[in-house]
Structures are given as structure tokens and as C-alpha cells.
Amino acid sequence: MKGIRLEAPGGLDNLRNVTLPDPGEPGRGEIRVRLHASSLNYHDYRVLATPGAVAAGRIPMSDGAGVVEAVGEGVQEFRPGDHVVSCFFPGWIAGEPTLPDFATVPxxxxxxxxxERVVCLAHSFTHAPKGWSHAEAATITTAGLTAWRALIVNGRLRPGDAVLVLGTGGVSIAALQLARAMGATVIATSSSDEKRQRLEAMGAAHTLNYRTDRDWGARVKDWTDGKGVDHVVEVGGPGTLPQSIEAVKVGGHISLIGVLTGRSGEIPTGALMRKQARLHGLIVGNRTQQQDYVRALEATGIRPVIDRSYPLENIAEAFRHEESGRHFGKICLEW
Structure with missing residues (x-):
């Protein structure tokens, strides 16, 4: 079967199309899945683009969607023909997070x-939303579930809340869609005025260009009558966090889910204290939360925004498109 491996020392130029051995038949508690799609995330990009980040020969991509081909003894949740989507933390079934690293992350x-195929424990997947394409389903694993946990699980989003989303990547677009479906008001940022128009067409009440409006936290407060937003979906990290703290209301909630501007930096702790805001770091979510998210997607009719799809063998080209920052929503691989 065809697949991709990352050769030493890493980097997009060292992604190789290879022939892999067939995984065989599933054992007890396992399923065999014919995979058809994946979606790109910043986490995947960091792993691939950073020399030495993972072991040589690693098969990349944390998201996978496809069809169950066979089930092993004792598996009752799935049967052949079911459309399924992978879990970011296959062993985190429910409850509070206990995993300290990415050692189990595909x-x-x-x-x-x-x-093309994988055999793994059945709890490594959930059912995909009914009627979705494999590419659409592949957007759930990382970006979609992160937005769900940030706003619904941890944020306890309510109708009438105000939500700030940063940029137009997969997490931010999914968060915008969830917030609008819940009756929240959304404010969104982008460095592109063309993308701002698309955000407004999707229901964003206000948008701003963070490159030309450096003090965007104050602008957000103005739009909320000086109160600030209830929730910030913070994907930037140290470069944007000060403005996010300025934008959030007293007692508000900031979900720290990204490090696009760097992995460390100064945090204005005094401003955070004055706001008495919750700064909650999170990484994706558990299997039970993904199942809840799938039910919500089916109930609301939300469908993901896919910027572009590439064949699996063009994986490096797909990541270079992500690297350029020109995308709006998710980038997918299909095979």
C-alpha cells in the first residue's frame, strides 16, 4: 500500500512516497480502516518542518478519515462499511487530561x-458525521475538536456571548461556526481585507486587520461597549496574548490553543490579574468530547470550510501552501 515517510533529518523536502506493508487483519478489540483523507494542522507542520522533531521514518498526519473494512473479536461499536474519523489522543477516552506529551499522538x-490502511484499537476512531465526505470528516480530529472544547466544554458558551477569533485557520473558522450556531456574536481578525469580507459573509459581526490596527484589543472593547468579549480563541501565543487580554471582559475566558507567534514570551500578568480572566491552555480533547462534537455537527448542519485538497503524494506542496498563510479554513489530503 502507498504511504508517506519522513526521512532524517526531517523537513518538508524529506517527505518520501513509499510502499508500506499491508497491516493485515484486526485482532481482538481492533479495526482495520481504509483511509481516504487527512487534514493539515499547525501541529503536523511543526513536527515535519522541525529537524529531529520525530523519529526518522515516521508516517505523518494526526488526522485520518475512512471506512471500516474489518473488525476484530469483541468490537461492537463498529462494523464494516462504517465511516470513521480518528482521535488525536487515542487513549484519552474521557475525563480530565492526564497525558503530559505527544507520545501517543499519531x-x-x-x-x-x-x-492507505491502518489496524488499530477501535477506540482510536469515532463515527464520522453522517453524510460527510472523508475530507470533511478529517477536519474534526484536531482543529474542530479544539474549537469545540475551547468554547463549549471549557468555555460553556451561551447564546448572546461575544467571541473573539484570531485569523482564518481551521480552529478559528470552526470556532466562528460553532459560536454563530449557538447564537453568539463573533469578532474576527485577519491580515487580509479579502478574508475579512469572507468572515463577515460567514456571520462575523465585526472584523479588523491586525496588521494595520495594532491596538486591536481596544477596538474589540469599543465594539462591546467597553465591556470586552466573553471568550477569546487565542491561537497566536505570546505575540497576540497581550491584546487578547485587553479584549477580554472582566472574568472572561481565554483559550490558549496555539503558538503561531512563538513557544514562549512575556505575559502581562498584571493585566490578566486585573481582568480576573481564566487563561486556559488546552490541546484538542478526548474521545467522548469528539463523539459529542459529532452529534452537534449533525444537529446544527455545520459543514467545515475546506480551502483546498491535494493528493497524498503532493503532501509537501500542501504544507507549503499552509506555510504561506494564504489559506482560509482547512487544507486536506485525499486519496
């Missing part, structure tokens, strides 16, 4: 889904 600590 495409990082273990081999991922850039291949």
Missing part, C-alpha cells in the same frame, strides 16, 4: 495516517 509519537 504522526508525532507514533505513526500517523498518511497511508
Amino acid at each position: 504522526g508525532d509519537g507514533v505513526d500517523g495516517y498518511a497511508r
Whole structure:
């Protein structure tokens, strides 16, 4: 079967199209899945683009969607023909997080889904939303579930709340869609005026260009009558966090889910204290939360925004498109 491996020392130029051995039949508690799609995330990009980030020969991609081909003894949740989508933390079934690292994450600590077939424990997947394409389903695993946990699970989003989303990547677009479906008001940022128009067409009440309006936290407060937003979906990290703290209301909630501007930096702790805001770091979510998210997607009719799809063998080109920052929503691989 065809697949992708990352050769030493890493980097997009060292992604190789390879022939992999067939995984065989599933054992007890396992399923065999014919994979058809994945979607790109910043986490995947960091793993691939950073020399030495993962073991040589690693099969990349944390997201995988496809069809169950066979089930092993004792598996009752799935049957052949079911459309399924992978879990970011396969062993985190429910409850509070206990995993301290990415050792079990596909495409990082273990081999991922850039291949035609996989055999794994059944709890490594959930059912995909009914009627979705494989590419659409593949957007759930990382970006979609992160937005769900940030706003619904941890944020306890309510109708009438105000939400600030940063940029137009997969997490931010999913968060905008969820917030609008819940009756919240959304404010969104972008460096592109063309993308701002698309955000407004999707229901954003206000948009701003963060490159030309450096003090965007104050602008957000103005739009909320000086109160600030209830929730910030913070994907930038140290470069944007001061403005996010300025934008959030007293007692508000900031979900720190990204490090696009760097992995460390100064935090204005005094401003955060004055706001008495919750700064909640999170990484994706558990399997039970993904199942809840799938039900919500089916109930609301939300469909993901896919910027572009590439064939699996063009994986490096797909990541260079992500690297350029020109995308709006998710970038997918299909095979």
C-alpha cells in the first residue's frame, strides 16, 4: 500500500512516497480502516518542518478519515462499511487530561495516517458525521475538536456571548461556526481585507486587520461597549496574548490553543490579574468530547470550510501552501 515517510533529518523536502506493508487483519478489540483523507494542522507542520522533531521514518498526519473494512473479536461499536474519523489522543477516552506529551499522538509519537490502511484499537476512531465526505470528516480530529472544547466544554458558551477569533485557520473558522450556531456574536481578525469580507459573509459581526490596527484589543472593547468579549480563541501565543487580554471582559475566558507567534514570551500578568480572566491552555480533547462534537455537527448542519485538497503524494506542496498563510479554513489530503 502507498504511504508517506519522513526521512532524517526531517523537513518538508524529506517527505518520501513509499510502499508500506499491508497491516493485515484486526485482532481482538481492533479495526482495520481504509483511509481516504487527512487534514493539515499547525501541529503536523511543526513536527515535519522541525529537524529531529520525530523519529526518522515516521508516517505523518494526526488526522485520518475512512471506512471500516474489518473488525476484530469483541468490537461492537463498529462494523464494516462504517465511516470513521480518528482521535488525536487515542487513549484519552474521557475525563480530565492526564497525558503530559505527544507520545501517543499519531504522526508525532507514533505513526500517523498518511497511508492507505491502518489496524488499530477501535477506540482510536469515532463515527464520522453522517453524510460527510472523508475530507470533511478529517477536519474534526484536531482543529474542530479544539474549537469545540475551547468554547463549549471549557468555555460553556451561551447564546448572546461575544467571541473573539484570531485569523482564518481551521480552529478559528470552526470556532466562528460553532459560536454563530449557538447564537453568539463573533469578532474576527485577519491580515487580509479579502478574508475579512469572507468572515463577515460567514456571520462575523465585526472584523479588523491586525496588521494595520495594532491596538486591536481596544477596538474589540469599543465594539462591546467597553465591556470586552466573553471568550477569546487565542491561537497566536505570546505575540497576540497581550491584546487578547485587553479584549477580554472582566472574568472572561481565554483559550490558549496555539503558538503561531512563538513557544514562549512575556505575559502581562498584571493585566490578566486585573481582568480576573481564566487563561486556559488546552490541546484538542478526548474521545467522548469528539463523539459529542459529532452529534452537534449533525444537529446544527455545520459543514467545515475546506480551502483546498491535494493528493497524498503532493503532501509537501500542501504544507507549503499552509506555510504561506494564504489559506482560509482547512487544507486536506485525499486519496
